[in-house]
Amino acid sequence: MSWTDERVETLKRMWAEGQSASQIAKELGGVTRNAVIGKVHRLGLSNRNEDGTEMPAAPAPEAKPAPQPAAAAAPAPQPKPAPEPAPKPAPAAAAPQAQPAQPPQPVNFNRRPIVPAGQPLPPQPSANEISPEALASVREVEKRARKLTLMELTERTCKWPIGDPATDKFWFCGLPSTAGKPYCEAHVGVAFQPMSSRRDRRR
DNA sequence: CCCTGATTCGC
DNA sequence: GCGAATCAGG
Numbered sequence: 302m303s304w305t306d307e308r309v310e311t312l313k314r315m316w317a318e319g320q321s322a323s324q325i326a327k328e329l330g331g332v333t334r335n336a337v338i339g340k341v342h343r344l345g346l347s348n349r350n351e352d353g354t355e356m357p358a359a360p361a362p363e364a365k366p367a368p369q370p371a372a373a374a375a376p377a378p379q380p381k382p383a384p385e386p387a388p389k390p391a392p393a394a395a396a397p398q399a400q401p402a403q404p405p406q407p408v409n410f411n412r413r414p415i416v417p418a419g420q421p422l423p424p425q426p427s428a429n430e431i432s433p434e435a436l437a438s439v440r441e442v443e444k445r446a447r448k449l450t451l452m453e454l455t456e457r458t459c460k461w462p463i464g465d466p467a468t469d470k471f472w473f474c475g476l477p478s479t480a481g482k483p484y485c486e487a488h489v490g491v492a493f494q495p496m497s498s499r500r501d502r503r504r
Numbered sequence: 505c506c507c508t509g510a511t512t513c514g515c
Numbered sequence: 516g517c518g519a520a521t522c523a524g525g
Contacts, residue, residue, distance in 0.1 A: 303517095304516085304517085321507080321508065321509085322508075322509065323507075323508080332518085333518070333519075334508090334509090335518055335519060335520080336517075336518050336519085337518095338508095338509060338510070338511095338518090339510095339511090339516090339517065339518050339519090340516090340517080340518085341509090342509095342510075342511085343516070343517080347509080347510080456506090457505095457506060457507080477506085477507065477508090479525090480505080480506070480507090480525085
């Protein structure tokens with residue numbers, strides 16, 4: 302395979318979109334990610350940084366969840382879910398149809414969940430506010446989601462559901478997930494909210 | 505271990 | 516110019 306204008310064009314486009322070298326290589330076919338990276342450098346479009354443009358436009362959405370919820374006294378119940386953590390969006394590649402009539406946004410941190418009693422619910426990422434940053438990051442990420450189907454999910458792809466399961470406008474994020482976790486960086490940010498910092502007297 | 509991009513250097 | 520091997524990092 303050679304770098305035809307067309308292939309280079311695809312490379313540029315995808316790279317600009319923030320696709321990883323491996324994904325681009327896979328798309329082009331006949332080349333390895335090394336080839337892609339090498340070409341990217343030769344084209345001089347590796348680090349397009351100078352005009353102060355943000356660099357975190359790449360697939361590295363360093364989502365900054367909400368690390369400072371003044372958990373002073375409380376030992377920040379950093380969600381250390383064992384095998385299968387099932388936060389709010391209960392996507393789980395096994396049962397994607399938990400809440401049928403759910404609108405596009407899987408992040409339905411609304412309605413206080415029907416909690417049994419005044420249980421000191423754990424890390425429950427329920428009715429709290431996701432940091433604007435994390436939310437923005439999520440929106441960004443979801444635009445470039447790989448839109449995988451249930452069967453395409455692997456142990457290391459983000460399993461965050463996007464869209465309405467009742468329609469064909471539904472898919473899974475699919476971006477590389479964080480080691481061990483079921484979601485990508487951005488989605489982990491909204492999925493595992495430590496605790497509410499919101500005096501939910503909301504009503 | 506999985507994955508990223510960055511660099512080197514023989515071809 | 517090309518890209519495998521290697522490096523450095525998450």
